[in-house]
Amino acid sequence: MAAWPWKSLARSRQPTDGGDSAAPGKLSLSLSELFVVGTWFGVATGLLELGGTLAAVKLMGRVTYDTLRTNWHYFWMTPLSNLVLFSVSALVLCVATARIPRLRTGRVVFFLYAYLTAWSLVSAIPTLHKTAEVVLAIGLACVTTKFLTKRRSTFLRIAPRAAILGAGLILAIAGVDVYSTNRPVDRGPSVASVAAVGPPNVVLIVLDTVRADSLTPYGAERDTTPNLARLAREGVLFKHARSTAPWTLPSHASLFTGRWPFELSADVGRPLDSAFPTLAEQLADRGYATGGFVANTQNCNAWYGLDRGFDHYEDFYENATVTPIEVLRSSRLGRYVVTSKLAQAVIKRAAAPVDFRYRKTAGMINRDALAWLSDKGDQPFFMFLNYFDVHDPYQPPKEAERRFTKAGGEAQSAANLARDAYDDCLVYLDSQIGRLLAELESRGKLQNTLVIVTSDHGEGFGEHGLAGHGVSLYRSELHIPLMLVHPTRTPAGTVVSEPVSLRDVAPTILDLLDLGTAPTFAGKSLANTWSASAADRDFSEPVLSEVDRADHVPAEVEDAPARRGRMRSITANGRTYILNGDGREELYDLHDDPEESNDLADLADAQEHLHQLRELMEQVTGVQENGE
Ligand SMILES: [Zn+2]
Incomplete structure (x- = not known):
């Protein structure tokens, strides 16, 4: 990276000791000073990176790819990752230069660490070219080196205390967080509560990337989803529901706010702002416990503002995971190191290869959501579940049944293979939905719960020559399932043929709960499609x-x-x-x-x-x- 300043600085003849007559920049650091300076820069970089991330999202409303890769414990993991990397590198430098003190002059050491700090910060700027990152980091490092060299003695006096204080604080926060996360949680009474009275609970299920015609209740050729078929018979099924957008972020934003995507701020790299209230806010205001459990961690997360109104929102990869590798990759520098070829080779040798494409399965989502629900007692709840199992790459968990993917089926076309795998993912997802509903029933919750099953968009399998989603507005990407089921508030076995939009789900939920329709939800309650007589129906x-x-x-x-x-x-x-x-x-x-x-x-x-x-x-x- 920064080859030339290294050479020019190293070439200049350095005194071997801190003689008073030498210029401050040319004085060598003692080994302990070198270690302290490295640690100090580690603390500073950690805090600056954390501050930068928070400022970008909270003040500038900007979400980057890096932000989305952050662990739930980022507030201490990011500083700790930097602290470890800088301290370890300082130790390595100490060993390497133990007998050659002229290699560790203040100027060289300051520049080296200032460069790493500056690179950590400027590499967060999404539009910056790689070369520009290096040039900018070198510039910042030069300025910092000059500043510190001039104040060398003051800096070396302050640095040990600051480094110890900072490192201690980071470790203390990490300790408290890990301790409180691992503490056994009181799951509350396990007896079924008297739940048939009071406002109904709401379970809103989004089957990410599930096209309606792939499901049994929508007449799919394969019996992919028997549990959803049974559920549909108990309530209202919309035959022609359409999403507001063919990709995750805008359609979830619409679903939560009852607004069209063009009215909302949510977009690639830009969070949903607070211009319109969300469904979760409306329900929280009315005394509901609100919990969101998200498997599409990339586009459906709190950084994008979709957590507004939820008092509990889980949207990180295996968010409770605290391992050395997880800590390391929580900083930008750490990610650079961990994903380098050398590190990957070492990791492979030391243990099984680490797959960073974490995927939350429906089983994990159910586990987290049901654990959250356990201490809610009789409080009405709103549970939002985003299942990601049917999203590309179509890989059901290892233990799941492969009903349609046949061994030796490689002779088939790519589209057919993809479709088989997609349908196997549906089989797994449906079995998990069955488990969730059975557990809610055994807890006595289902008898007063409104269950909504829908999707955020479909998926193309070669229609119009297109595959995937977010690439067109054809039916393959927009036709989504929509079912509303409550034991008494929705008529069983009802099929609605009018085209309806995902936008109208939020006002429908408030209507069915008898909570009125929030004026900010622009859409209409879908109950108008089935409650009025055919002649009176006014749903346009x-x-x-x-x-x-x-x-x-x-x-x-x-x-x-x-x-x-x-x-x-x-x-x-x-x-x-x-x-x-x-x-x-x-x-x-x-x-x-x-x-x-x-x-x-x-x-x-x-x-x-x-x-x-x-x-x-x-x-x-x-x-x-x-x-x-
Ligand atoms: Zn999606």
């Missing part, structure tokens, strides 16, 4: 979807429509209208062509429908979309 809420992430479409999906700029779609009057980023329009008939393979936009007799839907979209979004 718009079903809008949107994707605006042209710069973040995965490179492998070359022809993704989302790459051409912000696109929107609206579903109404039995048709779906799509307005692409380049202005091109598409029109599909929902009933005759559910697969959306026959674009009607150019047909003369479709122009009237096109015109109506164009106007409706303009009304909903409040802007002239067609440049007229």
